[in-house]
Structures are given as C-alpha cells and as structure tokens.
Amino acid sequence: MYIIGENIHIISPSVKDAVAGRDIKFFQDLAVKQVEAGADVLDLNIGPQKKAGHEIMPWLVQGVQEVVDVPLSLDTTNLTAIEEGLKVAKSQCIINSTSAEEERLEKVPPLAKQYGAKIIALTMGKGGIPVGAEERVNIALEKLIPRAMELDIPMEDLLIDPLVLTVSGCQEYCPECVEAVRILKVAGDPPPMTNVGLSNVSNAVPREMRPLINRTYCVMLMAAGVDYAIVDPLDEDLKEFIRIVNERDEGTGVGKLLVALYDKTAAMDRLTADDVDLGDPEQAEIFKTVQILYNDIIYTDSYLRV
Amino acid sequence: MPTIEVPKEKWSGKVREITLGATAADGGTRAKTVTVGGETTLPYLHFEGDIPHPPAIAIEVQDRKPADWSPVLLEAWGDVTEDPAAWAKAAEEAGADVVMLRFSLHDDLSAEYARETLRVVLDATGLPLIVFGPGQAELDNDLLVPVAEEGKGEKLVLGVCEDKNYRTIVAAALAHGHLVDARCPMDVNLSKQLNILISDMNLPLERVVMDPTTGALGYGMEYGYSVMERLRLAALQGDGMTQQPMLVTPGEEAWRAKEARTEEGVPEAWGDWAERAVNWETLTASALVESGADILVLRHPESVKRVRAMIDALMSN
Structure with a gap:
C-alpha cells in the first residue's frame, strides 16, 4: 500500500495561513517531514481557491518539488489550478479527484489523459454515496471505469475511491467500504487501483480517540487489498500497525491480533473474541474498535469504556 | 404441499425487564405495577423468542387544562381536564396501564405546586405514574x-x-428510588451514549427507559422507526447499553401534526377532522408498536382503544 501524505491540507489553520502568506518554506518543511516519515506521495489540498488557484497550485508544486522527489497529488475542485500544476510538475501526478457526476466526468479525466496523470475517481454520483458495497462498485463499473477506458487511461492510473465515511454517524458504511475495496480488486483484468481517505473514518470522533480507529480500519482496508491510502505519515502508531501487517510480525500479542485481523478480513471471515487476549488492554481496545467498524456494536464516544 | 421450515434467528441478547410503580409490599402505594421489556426476539415473532409483556399504554394527563390542545381532544375528555386528579381517574377508566402526568408551562409552577399536584394524582389513581416536566432544563429540574x-x-x-441535562434528575431518581x-433526538449513537452516562452515575439500568423520539406519521416517523429498529437489533445482538425498553410519545407527536391539529385550510378530501386526528394518532402509535415500543403515551381515549385492540391481537398468537 502506498502512503499519500495528507498533512498539506487547507483545513489546517497553519496551512491556510501559509497559503495566504505564500510561505513556501512552510510547505517545503512539511513536505520533507512527510517524505522522511515514509510518504510515497504528497497530497496538496489547497481548497477550491476559485480566484487564485491557477497561481497557487503551480507555485506550490514547484516549491515542493525543489526539496522532495515524490509524486504529488493535486487536490482541488478548481480544474484550472490542477492544469497549471500539471504543467510544471516534474513527475507523474495524481489528480484528486473526479466524481461520477456527469459534469466532472466530462472535464476531469481528459486532463489526466493529456498530462499522463493518475486520477482518483470517487464512487459518488448525483444521488450521493450509496451505503452498499455493490452499489458503490456499480458506480465504478458503470461510470468511472468505462470513462477511463474511453479515454485510454490505463487501469494502473485509475484510482477508484469508494469513500470512507465516519463511524460516528455513518457506521453502516464502514464494513461496506472494506467490501467495496475487496470487490473492486477483482473487478476486471487488470482491476483498477483503489484509494481511500483513511482519517474520514473518525470524523466527529473525539480527537484523542481518532488514531486507534484510523489504524485499526487501515489494517482491514489493507486486507481487502487497498492500493493507496491518504493518511498522516507522522502518525507513528499507524505506521507501526502497517509495518506489523507488512512484515507479518507476530512477535507480540498485538502483532498476533493484527495479523489475525488481516488474515480473517482477507478471507472474508471475522475476528472473534477467541482471537483476542482480553486481559491485554491494548488488544481489548483494538477488538472493541473492530466491533464498531464491523457495525456490530453501536458506536458511542464512550465505546472503549463499555 | 411441501412443508416449509421458517428460519429462526438465535439472538444472544435480551431487552431488560423494567417495572414501573411499587405496591405497598415494595414501599409504594400503587394498586398494581406494570412490567415491560424482556423480549428475546424482534417485535411479535412469537415463534422465534419470548415477548413476555405486552407494551404498556400510558395516557397523558396535564396538571391543568392544556392551552394548546386540539378541541377534538378537549371535547373527548370533557370537564376532567380542569382537574388532574379527576383526569387521572378518567384515564384509568379509559383503559390506561400507566398515567403520565405532564406539567405544562405556566407562571404558577413551583416546588410546592409540583408536590401537591403529584399528591392528588397519586391519591386519585392506583396506576404507576410517569412524570414529565414542561421540557425546559432548569424548570424540569426545579419541579422533578x-x-x-x-x-x-x-x-x-x-x-x-x-x-x-440529566444529572439532577438521575440524582433525584437515585436518592428516592425512581x-x-x-x-x-432520533440518534442511535446518542441514545446509547446517554444510557452509558446515566449508568456511570450508578443508576441501575433496570431503572432506565430510553426514549428515542420518533416524529409523527408524515413527519419523519420512518426515520424514528429505523432508529428504534437499529437499537432493538443491537439489543438482541447483545449490546448491553441498548437493552432498555423504549418509551415513545405518539400522542404528543401526532397531535402536533397539521392533519390532527387543524380543521381549517385543509382539503375537503381529508374528511372528518375528529376521525382523521384519531387515525393519525392511532397509525403513528401502531407503527411504533411494530418497531418495538414498550411504553406508548397516548392522548385520545379512542386511540387507546384501537391501539389496545392491535396489541391484544399481536400478543394472542
């Protein structure tokens, strides 16, 4: 799984200030920090920037690629900004993103074709985001993949994003998103790539509880076969979970549990209490988190205490 | 004919049994108590599990004649609405299992007034009571x-x-055995969270009913229905913090709806006002019975009869 670093995001007040003040040093530092921490790609979310986007994006792309040598993900709804960024990029970019809405689908993918970029395509049409995995996959099969094929965009450059939603309020979507990834990875030969915005799973969750939910869900998505994840590469605990799964490190109780979670999810099976040493508080917390992500136990802000 | 085996779900959880009211033997003065809950299956699937108690019907009685109630309701009850004791007695005669005493919002509310009103109602009926404040946090606390x-x-x-706003009321319930x-507000996560917060104050869950709020027929009830369904499924799947019996207030919800409230400015095709209003309350309540309500608070005596008939039919097979 490739890690797309999410920390250059307009929602962060310091990023917003640095965009407004055109402080390229700030972005260069943040870029270096993320790449040193293991980011394979950097997301550049500048917000809609209707007025100045066409200046901001190329300025940011040029500034960031002076200090790091990784692909960049150009994240804005402003198409002109994306195109100006693509023009100055030194390596293959990712366009983030198109939906399955007609207007977006008409305009965004041709840019990917023209500049040889990868493109993230959301399984979201006019009717919003369906709950069920199959309905989400259908949007990919009926709209997103045909459009890419029509333009001759190779499947390795099409990153289908089945949309992670929060466990706090959209809990029924959580297991379905894992299933959507799984089905997408067997849809077609070759199948498309898949991408998720991991931290969405813990939106509206108290801040101190978010990382555990993020990293537990990450293991489940990896097991389903996700190719790219937009995450915080500075989250050491998350990276430790990813390492354990990648190396199948069963040297600790938590390691055994995570490998079991990975293997069972990959086999379309479910983790049960028998897989867990409930006497180990860390394992117990992971298991409780898995239960809310399965949508077995109703999420509440107190779920770890019950 | 081939025989078809009906598939059965084996649920691990059970709704808590909760008893309202106490007789002299248990330190109260009620003539009878009412127990609800205890279900081990989805509503009325008798072939699959136990539905040990029918849902209870509570009739809403207010501390004084309600200023904002439909004339259809006021006419149905007549003069008793002037006197909460007489009204409570009439509610018992109309077939209530439980009486809900609700304080309305007015200038005469005080601690002493609340005590006196409760006392006359307790003396007038032997049924268990539910007591609601006017619905403003501070005032509710001052009265309850x-x-x-x-x-x-x-x-x-x-x-x-x-x-x-739960701490003061929970503390009062803890101190005095209520x-x-x-x-x-129609939220699965918050419903569970509130049960957790209340049980954190050491009030046993055998003394908590959950009130998911529902909306009325035509006003979001399908959403309320889904929330109740989700909570009940979680309860049966073994989620211990959702296993509370559910109290719903279809009377209050339905009589707020335009279809029940007004006669003016509505299409003629809507038909007789009184009949339509009672239908609105009855149909709202019926849907909530089907979604697992354990206590239904109603307003119109005719709705009580109709909902009772439905419950009897559902419980008889």
Missing part, C-alpha cells in the same frame, strides 16, 4: 426534584433526561 421526594418509593418514571426516561 420535589416530585421525586414527594413520591419517594413509588417507582415513578421521571423525564426527561437529555444529554445536556426510574428515568432517557431521551435523544
């Missing part, structure tokens, strides 16, 4: 604390507890 003291040992249901109504 003296109510809890005055009704010590009666196992009243005090309401409403909400996530922003139950509480835990209300959330």
